[in-house]
Amino acid sequence: MSDYHDEAVPRSFFRSEYAQDELVRQTVNDQARALSAMGRDASRMRKQLENITGNVERRLGNLTRAFYAFVELDAIRAQLAAFPDNAKARRFAALDLEELMAGRRPEPRPDVPGYWLPAAVAALGPDGEVDPERAAIAMERGDDAEIFLVAAQALLGHRADLVPRLLPLLDSPRWRPVQAKLWTAVLQGAFGQDALARLEPILRSRLAQTDTDAWKAWVGAQSTVARRQENAVMLEWVEGQLSPLTADPAGPDHAAWGLAMRESADEDAAPAVTYSTDDPARADAVQRATLGEIISLSIESGDRGERDLLERAEQLRRQIADPDAPAPEATDEVEEGLDPLQLIRASAMDPTVSLRDRRLLWKVMLDQLRPWLDELTASAEPSAKEVAVVGISGLTATADGLDEAQVRAKAREISREAEQDLDKSTYAKPVMIAGIALVVAGFALSAASAWFLALVVLGFVLGYWGYMLLTTRKEVKARQERQLADLDRNVASAIDQSKRDLDREVKHWSETQEGLTRVEAAIAQAGI
DSSP states (O other): OOOHHHHSHHHHHHHHHHHHHHHHHHHHHHHHHHHHHHHHHHHHHHHHHHHHHHHHHHHHHHHHHHHHHHHHHHHHHHTTTTTTHHHHHHHHHHHHHHHHHHHHHOOOOOOOTTTTHHHHHHHOOOOOOOOOOOOHHHHHTTTTTHHHHHHHHHHHHHHHHHHHHHHHHHHHSSSSSHHHHHHHHHHTTTOOTHHHHHHHHHHHHHTSSSSSSHHHHHHHHOOOOOOHHHHHHHHHHHHHHHGGGGTTTTTTOOOOSSSOOOSSTTSSSSSOOOOTTTOHHHHHHHHHEEEEEEHHHHTTTOHHHHHHHHHOOOOHHHHHHHHHHHOOTTOOOOOOOOOOHHHHHHHHHTTOOOHHHHHHHHHHHHHHHHHHHHHHHHHOOOOOOOOTTTTTTTOETTTTEEHHHHHHHHHHHHHHHHHHHHHTTTTHHHHHHHHHHHHHHHHTTTTTTTHHHHHHHHHHHHHHHHHHHHHHHHHHHHHHHHHHHHHHHHHHHHHHHHHHHHHHHHHHHHHHHHHHHHHHHHHHHOOO
């Protein structure tokens, strides 16, 4: 080993301080590079491990949630199995209602503790009379009992006034499908021709929860398709909704509610209405069909506890089918049902609703739109608006003109700036002439004096300077003319813009006032 070092590297190299420092530095650098590479490898391995760990943890969490959901679903199935009597009670209810419709009192059925349906059916008589005690028991057990009893009494021909009992049934912020169907029965006259009028307090309370701006936005959304949302267009739409209601309010009420039978089997064919409220038999058939749907919906909804379990079971099934989805919480509250406001608005625009009821609905809706209509009525004819003149700070023009003094001041300012620039080039021609003269004199003295070259150069310089001053003078005059022309053009443009804006606003205002006149006339003709 020593012989190798003696031959390859001089011994003096190892003894020098520089050589020793260089060897140490190389060793340190080599170790640093090795450590850096190891650090990069460790970082890459750490990231891979984190990804693997994260995927495993996520999958494990999903499997855990799916397992818990399956366990809870199995418990719910066991709980639902404890409701065998509910399904039997629903079958008995269908049979008993058929007996009641036939005028016979059904045989007694076993009660199901906690379930409202057996007590509600037992409370009914063939003539629609209700046993108060059994009805009270049914209503204590479930909210659907009252809707069921009201619809069943109307279907069985009970002639007592049922409208007061409808008030609390429809007075809720959201309507379930059975409540929406109850609203349909009201419009069909199943509870009397004046039922809707007596429900007016509920209508007003529902509609009053939306402010005037929201009502205006709704009208705009209904009236504008490919056009801008303008008041005249919105009023035209309102007039179009009111025009069919202008028939004789005291005349026959040709409604189209009910069985809109098709003349052909083509599903795309337009329905041909085959009855009106002038046909009592047809109207009665439609009313009875709707009441039957209300009863069916009430029965199908089941017991509240049973319904909650079924809803929770559906959540758990979705969780098992999609483990990556957020876990459903049993306490989650989802806003369900239909918005009564939307149903009321749709009924007011539905041509199959009777004219009498549509008049009433529009009467209540117009009370909400009245502030907007009054605002349009009180609006004054537009006046000319000021338009800023480009290039003159603070100067505005209207359709009637503008301040001429400011325009003249601006023109004088342009002229003054141009004169200042022209003063700088007043001696352009004399300087250029002097330069030419020096050039000529220099060439003339070229044989007699040695300074002729200096005269020629000085002449060229003076001539070029004079030429540049003359060019600048022409540019200043052109700029002045251009600025004055721009000033006249900007003033004329501002006046024209103000005139166009005024004409457009006056046109819109006139169209709005004409639309208001037609709307008010339609309201008067409809007797609203």
